[in-house]
Amino acid sequence: MNATADRKTFLWLIASLVTLAWLTLWIWNRSPYGRYLDHKQLGEIVLFTGKDLLFLTLTLYLLGWTLMIVAMMLPTTLPLLEIFRRLTVQRPERSQLMALVITGYLGVWAGFGIAAYLTDWVLHEVVERSAWLEANTWAIGGGTLLLAGSFQFSRLKYRCLDKCRAPLSFVMEYWRGRRDHRNALLLGINHGVFCVGCCWALMLLMFAVGTGNVGWMLALGAVMAIEKNMPWGRKLSAPLGAALLAWGTLIVFNHAWPWGT
Numbered sequence: 001m002n003a004t005a006d007r008k009t010f011l012w013l014i015a016s017l018v019t020l021a022w023l024t025l026w027i028w029n030r031s032p033y034g035r036y037l038d039h040k041q042l043g044e045i046v047l048f049t050g051k052d053l054l055f056l057t058l059t060l061y062l063l064g065w066t067l068m069i070v071a072m073m074l075p076t077t078l079p080l081l082e083i084f085r086r087l088t089v090q091r092p093e094r095s096q097l098m099a100l101v102i103t104g105y106l107g108v109w110a111g112f113g114i115a116a117y118l119t120d121w122v123l124h125e126v127v128e129r130s131a132w133l134e135a136n137t138w139a140i141g142g143g144t145l146l147l148a149g150s151f152q153f154s155r156l157k158y159r160c161l162d163k164c165r166a167p168l169s170f171v172m173e174y175w176r177g178r179r180d181h182r183n184a185l186l187l188g189i190n191h192g193v194f195c196v197g198c199c200w201a202l203m204l205l206m207f208a209v210g211t212g213n214v215g216w217m218l219a220l221g222a223v224m225a226i227e228k229n230m231p232w233g234r235k236l237s238a239p240l241g242a243a244l245l246a247w248g249t250l251i252v253f254n255h256a257w258p259w260g261t
Contacts, residue, residue, distance in 0.1 A: 003089060010085050010098075014078065021070035026214055028064065058117075065113035068206070069106060072221035073195065076228050077105060080167035080191060084184075087175065097184040104188025105195070112196050112203070120207055138255045144204055145248030151201035152241025160197035161237065164228045170194075199224050 028034060084101055088094040123140065127133045133140070151157055163170060174187045202220055223240065227233045 006089055007085070010082075014074065014081070018071055018075055021067045022214075025064070025067050025071060025217070029214065061117060062110060062113060065117075066106060066110055068217060069109040069113070072217050073109060073199070073224070074102070075221070076225040077191065077195065079229055080171060083167050083171050084175070084187070087171065093180070097180060100181060100184040101188035104185045105192040108189055108192025108196055112200060116204065116207060136255065138251055142248045142251035142255075144207070145244050145251065148201040148205055149241045149244030149248060152237050152244065156197060157237065158234075160194045161227060161234060163194040164198050165234065198228070
């Protein structure tokens with residue numbers, strides 16, 4: 001297979017994988033099992049599900065989360081995958097190496113998804129025990145927006161973003177040594193770590209609107225792709241942070257201000 005045909009096949013496979021993830025989520029969200037993608041019902045599902053079904057509940061959630069990461073985040077890492085494909089195009093095991101890179105990347109995001117799920121479960125438990133939070137759930141949404149907006153101005157955000165915006169340097173830094181399969185997996189894991197470090201706060205917004213909300217997935221996926229890959233993408237971070245802070249402040253002000261007095 002020549003280089004042009006190999007590139008077309010690679011792009012077709014990635015596009016098919018991403019499209020299948022979007023389509024599956026769209027169908028799932030409209031099925032009777034759509035509640036497993038909904039942030040607002042996750043706590044109730046865990047609370048009222050028996051121990052025998054708890055594993056199934058967690059498995060379905062993790063499957064939905066992984067599909068969301070494939071749909072939203074895999075396209076944002078395409079430049080790195082394309083560079084890696086070029087470096088390994090002459091190797092007979094190139095497909096295995098590419099699969100290991102993607103597996104490592106998705107594995108890190110799956111770990112973040114589990115941590116976010118557990119945090120969400122704890123938050124539901126806190127709300128159940130707080131009359132004030134039950135009556136003022138807006139505080140959670142507003143707080144999430146303020147957290148996400150503040151993180152957009154942090155040093156960690158820009159350190160991780162700069163790593164993600166330099167895929168060639170990243171591959172050269174982590175793709176070395178003789179243990180190719182191990183290094184391919186570690187390349188994906190390390191890229192996933194920096195990607196999570198760059199985007200975790202924005203991904204928390206999915207828990208505020210429902211992890212299966214296709215409209216929000218499209219919007220946030222586009223924003224993160226622009227931040228990571230467009231020449232001017234780094235300049236988007238600060239205005240986006242300011243917009244999120246303004247939105248969160250408006251929510252807090254609207255509910256906390258005693259308009260009726």
